[in-house]
Amino acid sequence: MYQSCDRMSVTALYRPAHRESVDLIRTALNEKKLVNLFGRCRVSYDGRARSELPAGNRLVVCKPDGATLVHTAEGQEPVNWQPPGATISCRVADPELIVESQRTSPQETLLIAFAYVEHITAYDVxxxxxxTIEGTEKQLKQTILKHPEQLESGFEPRATERETAAGPVDIYGRDASGTPVAVELKRGRVGPEAASQLSRYVDALDAEFPQSDVRGILVAPSVTDRGANLLHKNNLEYQQAQPPTE
Amino acid sequence: MYQSCDRMSVTALYRPAHRESVDLIRTALNEKKLVNLFGRCRVSYDGRARSELPAGNRLVVCKPDGATLVHTAEGQEPVNWQPPGATISCRVADPELIVESQRTSPQETLLIAFAYVEHITAYDVxxxxxxTIEGTEKQLKQTILKHPEQLESGFEPRATERETAAGPVDIYGRDASGTPVAVELKRGRVGPEAASQLSRYVDALDAEFPQSDVRGILVAPSVTDRGANLLHKNNLEYQQAQPPTE
DNA sequence: TACTGTATTTCGCTA
DNA sequence: TAGCGAAGTACAGTA
Known part of the structure; x- marks a missing residue:
């Protein structure tokens, strides 16, 4: 009581027997194809946290890199998932079809139990x-390194991702008077967190340069009130700029 | 040159004409069904950033809540997407099938242009x-509120999400000697960011209580070296605890 | 709508 | 492998 189709890069089964689903899943993933399961399933997850999803119709996507996604009709994010690198296995445990995904570090298990599969497909994607993407922090960095005077007249970049005791500073350099400067870049509007981050770097550099007062400049398109207050409290500066999106 | 199937909650078309795809997409989304498109497409995105994805075989999922996902064979995350709330429209622009998704605030457009669709399905999910999920920060909070002595003998919680000038403190209370205490909870291993966050809250409370030295306690399963250093530098404390996962 | 913080964040990079 | 920070983060809660 099912129907099969096989085209260029599409394999599909309607209401397959569990045994057929198992075969298709194994074959398809082995051939680096993406598998699509639609049917009634319950999902158990155990790992960094633990979750239970009662039975219902859902879309399950299994990728050849080990990633698994369980999607409902709502939300961009899957309701349950397993990241790439996991090992996907499947078996019939009458009356259910079990799709299980395991990964280590952290140890996590995702168990999907289908009461029935309405439709299963394999795609060659x-x-x-x-x-290619534009408008990232990386591009903002390129812009400032190319035109450091845009940040401040006389600013001279010395290093990117400059290591400090508190972590890497996006751009490290000296101002016109030779004072060390830490520049933190953000592609979007910033809040308290970005101000704290810059503050950590400036504190670390202050310890490195006991004789100078290290400056910190946050570069972003805009700041929230709390972000601005925090910058002010910590004697940090702000420069308005955004990544190029031409 | 296509084949159609219609079951309980599955509609599928093999190599549909663009016109058929348009009809199916509109009808299915209107009926709150999830639409699955597999075929050769290019994707353009413009909004907070901008991106271009050259033509290739991919899986596109359109949800009735407006969410759209473009998946390759790799990765848990879609290569392109649009969050829920967007407006999905589709049309034939010979020789392509255009699926376009728009949303406002921020203004973002996702344009998917299919050279051809190999397979299209609509599922009633x-x-x-x-x-139900366990092992969250929320549950760690419940545990500590129920057994505050577990955190520290004599600790008395006064409020949760207690507002300060720097933001809401997870748990605010007083220790045995009446000193104000800010407790920051994390479900997982913490680094510098969590220490900074707690530090911001303690600073804000210090300004509120000029006569007392406010204490800050970070509660988490474990801490990185830099996180621990930062806590120490800011005179903050650490208590080992984790959310219950029974 | 904007702001703030959480997340089974994922992802990429580096030591 | 762990640590650290970016992301078109998404998502939830609140003012």
Whole structure:
């Protein structure tokens, strides 16, 4: 009582027997295909946390890199999941079809139990993304390194990701008077967290340079009130700038 | 040159004409169904950032709440997406099928252009999740509120999410000697960020209580070296604890 | 709507 | 592998 189709890069089964689903899942993942399961399932997760999802119709996506996603009709995020690198196995445990995903470090298990599968498909999708993206913090950094005077006349970058006791500073340099400067970049509007982050770096550099007063400059398109207050309290500066999005 | 199937809650078309895809997408989303498109597409995104994804075979999921996901064979995260609340529209722009998603605040557009669709399906999936989860920060909070002596003998919680000039403190209370205490909870291992966060709250409370030295306690399963150093430097304390996962 | 903090965050990079 | 920070983070709660 099912129907099968096999095209170029599509395999589909309607209301497959569990045994058929098992075969298709194993074969497809082995061939680096993406598997799509739609049917009634319950989901148990145990690992960093623990969760239970009662039975219901959902879409389950299994990727050849080990990632698994359980999607409902709502939300961008899966209701349950397993990241890439996990090991996906499946078996029939009458009357259920079990799709289980395990990973280590951290030890996590995702168990999906289907009462029935309405539809299962295997697709031959692209592996690599080759996505180009603009408007990132990285691009903001490039811009400032290329035109440091845009930040401040006389500013001279000395290093990027400059290590300190508190972590790496986005851009480290000296101002016109030779004073050390830590520059923290953000691609979007910033709040208290970014101010604290810059403050940590400046404190660490202050310990490195006991004779000078290290400056800290936060570069972002905009700041919240609390973020601005925190900057002010810590004697940090703000410069308005944003990544190029041309 | 296509094949159609219609079961309980599954509609599927193989190599549909663009016009058929448009009809199915509109009908299915209107009926609160989830739409699955597999085929060769390119993707353009413009909004908070901007991105271009060249043509390739991918899985596109459109949800009735407006969410859209573009998945490759790798990664848990979609290569492109649009969050719930967006408006999904589709049309034929010969020779392509365009699926476009717009949202406001922020203004963002996702444009998916299919050269061809290999397979399109519509599934009737569950709307609500009804997921129960254990091991969250919220549960760690409940535990400590129920057994405050577990944190420290004589500790008396006074409020949760207690507002300060720097933001809400997870648990605010007084120790055995009546000194104000800010407690910051984390469900997992913590680093510098959590220490800074607690420090901000303690500073704000210090300003509120000029006559007392406010204490700050970070509660988490474990701390990194830098996190511990930062706590020490700011005279903050650490208590080992984790959310119950029974 | 904007702000703040959480998340089974994921992801990428580096030591 | 662990630590640290970025992300078009998404998501929830609140003012």
């Amino acid at each position: 692209e592996m690599s993304a080759s996505l | 569950e709307m609500s999740a009804s997921l």
